[in-house]
Amino acid sequence: EIVLTQSPATLSLSPGERATLSCRASQSVSRYLGWYQQKQGQAPRLLIYDASNRATGIPARFSGSGSGTDFTLTISSLEPEDFAVYYCQQRSNWPLTFGPGTKVDIK
Amino acid sequence: EAQLVESGGGLVQPGGSLRLSCVASGFTFSNYGMSWVRQAPGKGLEWVSDISTSGGGTYYADSVKGRFTISRDNSKNTLLLQMNSLRAEDTAVYYCAKARSWPPLYDQWGQGTLVTVSS
Numbered sequence: 001e002i003v004l005t006q007s008p009a010t011l012s013l014s015p016g017e018r019a020t021l022s023c024r025a026s027q028s029v030s031r032y033l034g035w036y037q038q039k040q041g042q043a044p045r046l047l048i049y050d051a052s053n054r055a056t057g058i059p060a061r062f063s064g065s066g067s068g069t070d071f072t073l074t075i076s077s078l079e080p081e082d083f084a085v086y087y088c089q090q091r092s093n094w095p096l097t098f099g100p101g102t103k104v105d106i107k
Numbered sequence: 108e109a110q111l112v113e114s115g116g117g118l119v120q121p122g123g124s125l126r127l128s129c130v131a132s133g134f135t136f137s138n139y140g141m142s143w144v145r146q147a148p149g150k151g152l153e154w155v156s157d158i159s160t161s162g163g164g165t166y167y168a169d170s171v172k173g174r175f176t177i178s179r180d181n182s183k184n185t186l187l188l189q190m191n192s193l194r195a196e197d198t199a200v201y202y203c204a205k206a207r208s209w210p211p212l213y214d215q216w217g218q219g220t221l222v223t224v225s226s
Contacts, residue, residue: 091210094166
């Protein structure tokens with residue numbers, strides 16, 4: 001099973017600041033990694049698929065990068081609606097796995 | 108617009124059974140793999156099971172293998188999850204999700220249905 005580790009666990013930032021979230025895989029997943037945003041009481045929403053492709057309707061301030069074992073989600077300038085929990089997920093091999101999440105909260 | 112609506116959750120005793128349903132609309136259901144993902148209260152996301160477009164390919168997390176069965180009825184645009192021998196650790200919100208790729212990432216999610224396993 002591929003284990004995904006996300007860091008930091010919590011990121012405290014102010015609106016307008018840049019957020020950099022990390023996801024590391026225990027073995028290579030090539031570029032088969034996605035990022036989701038989840039707000040309290042809501043279902044997750046796909047932001048980035050296959051490492052760097054924005055999903056439909058996702059604002060350009062969200063970007064993804066990386067390959068192999070190290071991936072980054074960047075939010076260039078935080079909007080008030082971006083404060084949420086972010087999960088990475090690999091689709092390289094079954095069993096599919098999610099990271100434990102990074103909470104982005106307001107400083 | 109794609110929509111997924113789950114139902115069938117509720118309170119069940121340990122060892123009991125429950126069947127979850129997910130009705131899809133707004134897209135050609137038979138063209139997409141489908142999945143169940145769960146989230147225990149206050150915890151992260153956990154993949155549960157995937158099913159291919161025809162239903163011929165199914166995949167399960169070790170934690171549910173042998174107890175849960177995923178299936179689909181393409182004529183009714185419906186995804187199912189039969190859950191047997193339920194345990195307290197199966198308590199979670201269960202989400203139905205549509206695959207945008209295979210193996211999947213999920214581009215559409217339902218609102219979730221809560222399953223509580225407790226005596």
